[in-house]
Amino acid sequence: MKILVADSLSHLATDALTALGADLSIHPDATAESLPSLVGDNDVLIVRSTKVTQETIDAGGSLSLIVRAGAGTNTIDTAAASRRGIAVANCPGMNTDAVAELTFGMIVAADRRIVDAAIDLRSGRWRKKQYSAARGLKGRTIGIVGLGAIGLAVARRAAAFGMNVGAWSRSLTPEVAEQHGIARFESLAELAASSDVVSVHLAAAAETRRIIAEDFFAAMKNGAVFVNTSRGDVVDPDALRAAIETKAIKAALDVFDDEPAAGDAPFAAGEIAAVVTGTPHIGASTDQASDAIAAEVVRIVSSYAETGRPVNAVNVVEKTDAPYTLVVRHYNRVGVLAAILVEIRNAGINVEEMENRIFSGGVAASCRLKLDEAAPAETIAKLRQIENVIQVVA
Numbered sequence: 001m002k003i004l005v006a007d008s009l010s011h012l013a014t015d016a017l018t019a020l021g022a023d024l025s026i027h028p029d030a031t032a033e034s035l036p037s038l039v040g041d042n043d044v045l046i047v048r049s050t051k052v053t054q055e056t057i058d059a060g061g062s063l064s065l066i067v068r069a070g071a072g073t074n075t076i077d078t079a080a081a082s083r084r085g086i087a088v089a090n091c092p093g094m095n096t097d098a099v100a101e102l103t104f105g106m107i108v109a110a111d112r113r114i115v116d117a118a119i120d121l122r123s124g125r126w127r128k129k130q131y132s133a134a135r136g137l138k139g140r141t142i143g144i145v146g147l148g149a150i151g152l153a154v155a156r157r158a159a160a161f162g163m164n165v166g167a168w169s170r171s172l173t174p175e176v177a178e179q180h181g182i183a184r185f186e187s188l189a190e191l192a193a194s195s196d197v198v199s200v201h202l203a204a205a206a207e208t209r210r211i212i213a214e215d216f217f218a219a220m221k222n223g224a225v226f227v228n229t230s231r232g233d234v235v236d237p238d239a240l241r242a243a244i245e246t247k248a249i250k251a252a253l254d255v256f257d258d259e260p261a262a263g264d265a266p267f268a269a270g271e272i273a274a275v276v277t278g279t280p281h282i283g284a285s286t287d288q289a290s291d292a293i294a295a296e297v298v299r300i301v302s303s304y305a306e307t308g309r310p311v312n313a314v315n316v317v318e319k320t321d322a323p324y325t326l327v328v329r330h331y332n333r334v335g336v337l338a339a340i341l342v343e344i345r346n347a348g349i350n351v352e353e354m355e356n357r358i359f360s361g362g363v364a365a366s367c368r369l370k371l372d373e374a375a376p377a378e379t380i381a382k383l384r385q386i387e388n389v390i391q392v393v394a
Contacts, residue, residue, distance in 0.1 A: 013294035095284035100153035143195030
């Protein structure tokens with residue numbers, strides 16, 4: 001198996017993949033522009049931050065699996081991969097603690113103005129009076145937007161700080177909120193109006209783009225803390241800038257719109273960066289998270305090599321909507337499955353799912369197919385006449 005690593009990746013992963021017998025090519029400085037010429041005849045592509053465009057996918061004639069060494073897959077053209085039958089897998093949950101830790105570091109830094117104070121100290125200015133006006137966190141309310149694994153990890157840390165924890169999420173039920181000891185906000189506006197600290201943990205999607213906009217900031221308390229360590233495009237940057245200027249919102253961001261593709265590059269969003277506590281999208285970047293992601297990447301690739309089934313695939317349908325099931329019990333002989341599929345093809349029927357299970361002893365098997373149309377009686381009769389078919393149930 002030929003594997004292209006088009007990003008920086010822990011040596012734990014590269015060493016393990018090499019030990020598995022993979023033919024490894026490593027290009028840590030690859031970019032979205034250079035990747036199409038690098039992908040070549042590799043079977044697997046592993047990336048972390050490098051964008052995978054349709055051009056790269058079209059250039060990878062042998063490509064069958066793309067692994068994102070991280071949680072989100074918004075840097076990969078998943079739709080283009082799906083059209084080519086290329087699986088896209090990710091490593092969910094491996095960076096949960098790392099992002100939650102940075103989130104809380106940002107909350108404290110914004111409340112206590114740690115960055116501004118440090119800059120002044122480094123400039124030789126002692127401004128104790130100016131930086132002695134922090135509100136503090138104990139007894140304050142934090143509103144968490146998006147209650148997935150990272151949101152829950154932030155909630156646990158907030159509780160340890162003595163904060164009142166509330167959340168809004170489309171999938172958050174009263175029962176789940178009660179289970180975690182979290183107040184459930186009915187709307188984003190209610191969360192914004194009730195919270196002293198807002199922390200955003202949303203995935204990038206069409207329905208979340210600019211979900212945090214002017215109306216949300218208008219509802220926030222003056223002087224509240226706003227933190228986003230999820231995705232840049234969920235927040236309207238112009239609305240945030242206006243809220244900082246008019247409502248003294250203390251903002252802390254690890255993610256931005258139009259982030260540079262390279263790890264060391266000019267940054268175009270300097271205006272917003274100048275008025276926030278900011279970091280260059282390093283939420284998942286700890287040694288602990290890196291090692292956990294490395295282990296998961298190896299698990300995904302090794303499992304795929306052994307079974308042909310992609311673990312953690314985000315674009316492979318586990319269960320189709322095919323309404324008709326056909327079960328064929330047969331003897332485990334060469335050519336039986338091929339003969340079955342030929343008859344189904346001749347009937348103009350598409351097979352959307354297929355599973356063939358062998359019984360103990362290896363003599364017989366059962367093939368289950370999900371079809372987009374019902375097999376007509378004529379086709380059923382032909383299937384029953386195939387040599388080594390035991391029974392056909394439609």
